Amino acid sequence: MKQQIILSGLGGQGVLFITRVLAEAAVLRGLEVLTSETHGMAMRGGTVISHVKVGSFSSPLIRSGKADIGIFLHPRSLEAHRSYVAVQAGIFVNTDKPGEYHTFDATGLAARLGAAVVSNLVFLGHVARNAALFCDERAVREAIEKISPPHQLELNLKGFETGLKGNL
Amino acid sequence: MGKKDERILMGNEAIARGLVENGCTLIASYPGTPASEILPAVVQFSRQTGAPIHTEWSVNEKVAYEVALANSMAGRRSAVAMKQVGLNVASDPLTRSAYLGVVGGFIVVVADDPGPHSSQTEQDSRFFAQFAQIPVFDPSSPREAKEMIGPAYALSEKYEIPVMLRPTTRVCHSRQNIQCAAPRVMPGKADFKKNPGRWIATPQFLTELHRLLNEKLEKIAQEETLAPRRSLGGSQEKELCVISSGVAYAHTRELLEDLGAADEVDLYKVVMPYPLNRAFVERVNRSYSKILVIEETCPVIEMQLLNPLVEGRRSGLIPGHGELTPDVIEKVLEKFLGRPSREEAPARGKGVRPTLCAGCPHRASFYAIKDTFPQGIFPSDIGCYTLGMNLGAIDTCHVMGACISQGAGFYHAYARDGKDMPTIVVTIGDSTFFHSGIPALINAVFQGARFILVILDNATTAMTGNQPTPQVGILADGHKGVSVSIADLVKACGVRFVRSCDPYETEAFSALLKEADDYTRKSDGGMAVIIAKHPCVLDREAMKDQRVYKVHVSEDCTACRHCLENFECPALVYREDLDRVVVDDILCIGCGVCGTVCPVDAIVVEKGGER
Numbered sequence: 001m002k003q004q005i006i007l008s009g010l011g012g013q014g015v016l017f018i019t020r021v022l023a024e025a026a027v028l029r030g031l032e033v034l035t036s037e038t039h040g041m042a043m044r045g046g047t048v049i050s051h052v053k054v055g056s057f058s059s060p061l062i063r064s065g066k067a068d069i070g071i072f073l074h075p076r077s078l079e080a081h082r083s084y085v086a087v088q089a090g091i092f093v094n095t096d097k098p099g100e101y102h103t104f105d106a107t108g109l110a111a112r113l114g115a116a117v118v119s120n121l122v123f124l125g126h127v128a129r130n131a132a133l134f135c136d137e138r139a140v141r142e143a144i145e146k147i148s149p150p151h152q153l154e155l156n157l158k159g160f161e162t163g164l165k166g167n168l
Numbered sequence: 169m170g171k172k173d174e175r176i177l178m179g180n181e182a183i184a185r186g187l188v189e190n191g192c193t194l195i196a197s198y199p200g201t202p203a204s205e206i207l208p209a210v211v212q213f214s215r216q217t218g219a220p221i222h223t224e225w226s227v228n229e230k231v232a233y234e235v236a237l238a239n240s241m242a243g244r245r246s247a248v249a250m251k252q253v254g255l256n257v258a259s260d261p262l263t264r265s266a267y268l269g270v271v272g273g274f275i276v277v278v279a280d281d282p283g284p285h286s287s288q289t290e291q292d293s294r295f296f297a298q299f300a301q302i303p304v305f306d307p308s309s310p311r312e313a314k315e316m317i318g319p320a321y322a323l324s325e326k327y328e329i330p331v332m333l334r335p336t337t338r339v340c341h342s343r344q345n346i347q348c349a350a351p352r353v354m355p356g357k358a359d360f361k362k363n364p365g366r367w368i369a370t371p372q373f374l375t376e377l378h379r380l381l382n383e384k385l386e387k388i389a390q391e392e393t394l395a396p397r398r399s400l401g402g403s404q405e406k407e408l409c410v411i412s413s414g415v416a417y418a419h420t421r422e423l424l425e426d427l428g429a430a431d432e433v434d435l436y437k438v439v440m441p442y443p444l445n446r447a448f449v450e451r452v453n454r455s456y457s458k459i460l461v462i463e464e465t466c467p468v469i470e471m472q473l474l475n476p477l478v479e480g481r482r483s484g485l486i487p488g489h490g491e492l493t494p495d496v497i498e499k500v501l502e503k504f505l506g507r508p509s510r511e512e513a514p515a516r517g518k519g520v521r522p523t524l525c526a527g528c529p530h531r532a533s534f535y536a537i538k539d540t541f542p543q544g545i546f547p548s549d550i551g552c553y554t555l556g557m558n559l560g561a562i563d564t565c566h567v568m569g570a571c572i573s574q575g576a577g578f579y580h581a582y583a584r585d586g587k588d589m590p591t592i593v594v595t596i597g598d599s600t601f602f603h604s605g606i607p608a609l610i611n612a613v614f615q616g617a618r619f620i621l622v623i624l625d626n627a628t629t630a631m632t633g634n635q636p637t638p639q640v641g642i643l644a645d646g647h648k649g650v651s652v653s654i655a656d657l658v659k660a661c662g663v664r665f666v667r668s669c670d671p672y673e674t675e676a677f678s679a680l681l682k683e684a685d686d687y688t689r690k691s692d693g694g695m696a697v698i699i700a701k702h703p704c705v706l707d708r709e710a711m712k713d714q715r716v717y718k719v720h721v722s723e724d725c726t727a728c729r730h731c732l733e734n735f736e737c738p739a740l741v742y743r744e745d746l747d748r749v750v751v752d753d754i755l756c757i758g759c760g761v762c763g764t765v766c767p768v769d770a771i772v773v774e775k776g777g778e779r
Contacts, residue, residue, distance in 0.1 A: 047519025
């Protein structure tokens with residue numbers, strides 16, 4: 001299994017956390033994994049990107065047009081990063097507006113859940129159900145259980161499950 | 169076989185793990201992207217494994233280097249970690265330590281930032297290693313960075329020389345599944361052996377020490393185990409070869425495989441770019457008709473090959489600036505191999521620029537400064553507060569601590585010409601002030617400069633992940649230390665006007681700025697320092713005590729954009745369908761500072777908000 005995923009959004013949306021979730025899920029399934037993340041100034045609300053490469057790769061970065069899946073937590077980061085994704089069908093965008101790609105309003109759903117802070121996991125749940133990810137939903141759930149801080153675990157899982165279901 | 173301990177580690181955590189597993193007993197650091205996560209990871213691993221290690225956030229990189237070096241002089245394995253421009257600050261002890269050497273293994277971790285993603289230059293620290301005459305290792309992945317720590321300590325101890333480990337951002341901030349081992353405790357105790365000719369080394373000793381250093385490097389350049397290795401190309405030597413190091417090697421290897429070119433070229437991986445293995449240089453120059461060197465960020469390996477026909481930076485095949493991403497290297501390899509070019513991907517948009525957090529106390533300070541002195545000159549410095557540029561409230565950002573000297577220089581420039589003196593307001597963060605602001609302040613006062621210095625004291629090093637600063641009195645491992653008062657330091661620098669104010673108190677803060685300006689212009693006045701004191705909003709503990717207001721925007725909003733452009737709080741958002749500004753309740757932390765910003769008073773701040 002080889003898969004290349006980019007995760008894009010704005011600093012503070014939780015791109016880093018779901019990057020770690022996917023990396024952990026890969027290891028739980030016995031796969032090699034390499035990621036690359038954005039740290040520093042951009043984390044203050046600027047455009048951020050993570051690269052996740054599952055399988056035998058040596059470079060942590062994905063080339064233009066080579067990502068199988070693009071997970072966009074914010075539509076404003078599309079402009080910067082959509083060219084990484086190979087085909088339109090692999091682009092998933094968290095937005096309440098329609099577009100020429102998969103759209104899903106995880107922010108709205110998380111707000112209705114009363115937990116805006118887990119919109120990243122709501123969206124990940126949606127992607128886990130609707131994209132051909134390298135692993136099944138159970139691996140993602142186990143990864144969330146493994147790396148969530150104890151006080152955050154219940155809410156994180158609730159966010160993920162809500163995304164999987166697609167509604168409250 | 170024991171149970172395998174496989175973990176996903178970030179490159180910086182992998183380096184930390186390598187240090188703990190190899191008996192490091194002291195690590196000192198100053199935070200800076202991309203090196204900031206190394207020290208906290210050592211703290212964490214040392215706590216988990218019980219390995220006794222002194223960890224410290226020193227006030228700057230020079231101090232960190234000297235503290236760690238003395239631990240090595242006492243015979244113990246040591247490390248110092250910093251970002252590349254931190255080594256500029258620590259270059260003085262670095263160059264001398266190459267001559268005098270070390271006793272316990274000493275690793276200088278310097279994280280470079282090609283791109284640069286979060287730095288003021290994209291300098292190549294391997295040149296610094298060459299300049300100082302110390303060997304440097306260049307890891308291509310987190311796993312390799314961890315694996316290099318053992319050999320780096322061994323080399324350092326064998327030749328009694330500091331060894332640099334030079335990861336780049338893409339190694340520091342990558343994660344990889346990595347095997348972990350138990351920490352190793354090195355035998356022995358701290359034992360400093362006096363040797364005046366070495367540790368004091370007056371000029372009469374230095375020619376000999378330099379001769380010895382040259383001899384060491386010659387031997388290191390012949391170390392068989394550190395020679396470049398051929399990693400692709402099979403048994404038969406080809407006509408073409410590619411020589412690469414660091415993460416550029418990782419990109420290159422993957423690209424050669426992807427392009428189906430693994431059988432056309434020999435790929436050499438350079439673990440130690442300086443000193444480059446002597447036999448290797450001779451062999452590649454003799455054996456190959458075409459040689460390409462791919463390395464970040466400068467031609468360090470390339471120049472040691474002493475071969476004018478080598479393709480790379482000097483031939484113009486590789487751009488002389490910017491990060492060598494796989495997209496860039498792909499183009500280089502296509503040209504080198506004579507392959508047709510893959511279709512260009514559309515250019516990437518710029519994306520969204522970063523901004524100060526909702527409720528950030530710096531925003532309150534900057535808004536007041538700009539509002540009070542619209543014509544002022546605003547030197548500033550390095551930290552989150554550099555984002556004050558979005559508000560037009562800073563005019564310069566140079567290097568750590570430079571803003572105070574710049575303030576002084578601007579003062580003298582205008583004072584000498586006898587022109588109307590503009591108000592000069594210098595802003596510096598608390599951590600930057602400790603790092604290198606203090607000598608600059610003493611100098612400014614002593615030389616008679618007059619300006620307003622605002623120390624933005626949010627009690628943390630926010631930009632790099634909220635490392636504690638000396639006035640807080642918390643050590644790197646969370647224990648209590650001795651707190652050092654900023655106000656006392658400022659007074660001790662000779663400043664007579666020293667006031668503290670919470671910038672959230674917008675009116676009081678603006679009044680204080682005016683008073684400070686008057687003081688700088690009075691005949692018996694002088695330098696004025698205001699400590700703008702309010703905790704960082706990312707400090708969860710401090711936020712528990714913060715009053716929360718309910719904020720909304722009334723229909724009086726005329727969509728004039730004043731608040732969006734001059735205050736730029738991410739929680740104030742323009743809604744097209746309503747044609748006015750609204751408050752994003754998810755982002756708003758209820759600081760209430762925006763209440764004074766709206767020209768038509770449409771931003772309403774009420775008491776009794778909840779969070």
